[in-house]
Amino acid sequence: MSLSFENHPDLVEPLSVEALEARLREVGETRYHHRHPFQLMLQNGELDKRQVQAWALNRYYYQAMIPIKDASLMARLDDPELRRTWRSRLVDHDGEAPGEGGIERWLKLTDGLGLSRELVVSTRGILPATRFAVEAYTHFVRDRTLLEAIASSLTELFSPMVIGQRVRGMLEHYDFVSRETLAYFEPRLTQAPRDAEMALDYVKRHAVRADQQQAVIDALRFKCSVLWAMLDALQHAYVGSGSEGSGQVPPGAWGSGVEGQEIEGDGLNDHGGLAR
Numbered sequence: 001m002s003l004s005f006e007n008h009p010d011l012v013e014p015l016s017v018e019a020l021e022a023r024l025r026e027v028g029e030t031r032y033h034h035r036h037p038f039q040l041m042l043q044n045g046e047l048d049k050r051q052v053q054a055w056a057l058n059r060y061y062y063q064a065m066i067p068i069k070d071a072s073l074m075a076r077l078d079d080p081e082l083r084r085t086w087r088s089r090l091v092d093h094d095g096e097a098p099g100e101g102g103i104e105r106w107l108k109l110t111d112g113l114g115l116s117r118e119l120v121v122s123t124r125g126i127l128p129a130t131r132f133a134v135e136a137y138t139h140f141v142r143d144r145t146l147l148e149a150i151a152s153s154l155t156e157l158f159s160p161m162v163i164g165q166r167v168r169g170m171l172e173h174y175d176f177v178s179r180e181t182l183a184y185f186e187p188r189l190t191q192a193p194r195d196a197e198m199a200l201d202y203v204k205r206h207a208v209r210a211d212q213q214q215a216v217i218d219a220l221r222f223k224c225s226v227l228w229a230m231l232d233a234l235q236h237a238y239v240g241s242g243s244e245g246s247g248q249v250p251p252g253a254w255g256s257g258v259e260g261q262e263i264e265g266d267g268l269n270d271h272g273g274l275a276r
C-alpha cells in the first residue's frame with residue numbers, strides 16, 4: 001500500500017464504525033513516531049550514549065505529565081464505570097506505593113544511563129520544545145471535548161509495535177542498557193493495548209456524526225504531531241542534520257554548558273561544548 005494514502009478531504013457523511021477505525025489506523029501508519037528518524041537511529045544502534053541520555057531525560061517529562069493529563073480527563077468523566085477503567089492509568093504510572101509504577105521505572109532507566117535523579121526530576125535540562133509539546137497535549141486534553149481528549153490517547157494503538165522494535169534494537173546494539181534498565185517498557189506491552197481498546201470502544205460509540213468523526217481523526221493527528229515534535233527537537237539539538245553536524249543544543253538545556261547544564265564525565269570537549 002502506498003504511504004501517501006492518508007489524504008482524505010474532511011468528512012461530509014459519517015463513516016461506518018469499521019471505516020472510522022481503518023481511517024484512524026491510517027493516521028497511525030503514516031504519522032506515528034515509529035517513522036521518525038530519531039526513533040530509527042535509536043533502535044538501529046546509531047546513537048551514542050549522550051544522545052540516548054538526552055532522549056531518556058526529555059521523555060521523563062512526558063512520563064511525569066501523563067498521570068496529570070489523565071487526572072484532568074478523569075475529572076470530567078461522570079460515569080463511575082468509565083472512571084474506574086481510566087483510573088488504572090494513574091495506578092500504572094504512579095504505582096500504589098512509593099517505589100512502584102511507571103514513573104519510578106523510567107527513573108531506573110535514567111539512573112542506569114548515569115543521569116542524576118535530581119537533574120531528571122527537576123526537568124530543568126529538558127528542551128524547550130519538549131516542554132511545549134507535552135504542555136500542548138495536557139492543554140488539549142483539558143480544553144477540548146471529552147471525545148477529542150479520549151481520542152488523543154489512541155496513539156497507544158501503535159505503541160506496542162514501536163516499543164517492541166525499540167527494546168529489541170536497544171538491547172542488541174547498546175552495551176549501556178539492559179533488560180533491567182529498560183523494564184519500563186515490559187508492562188506497557190499489556191497496559192497499552194488494554195487502554196487503547198477502551199479508548200477505541202468509547203470513540204466508536206460516541207463519534208457518530210461526521211463532524212465528531214472528523215474531530216476524532218484530527219485529535220489523533222494532533223497527538224502524533226506531539227510525539228513527532230518531541231523527536232524533532234531531540235534530533236535538532238543532539239544529532240543535527242547534514243552539514244549541521246552535531247546538533248544545536250538550546251541555551252539552558254542539558255549539554256548546552258549554560259548554567260550548570262554541562263555533561264559530566266566523558267561527554268565534554270575542551271571548550272565545554274559537546275564532544276562527538
Ligand SMILES: O=C(O)c1cc(C(=O)O)c2c(n1)C(=O)C(=O)c1cc(C(=O)O)[nH]c1-2
Nearest residue numbers: 066152153154155156158159162163188227
Ligand atoms: O514508548 C512509546 O513510544 C510510547 C508512546 C505512547 C503514545 O503513543 O502516546 C505512550 C507511551 N509510550 C507510554 O509509555 C505511555 O504511558 C503513554 C500514555 C499515553 C497517553 O496518551 O495517555 N501515551 C503513551
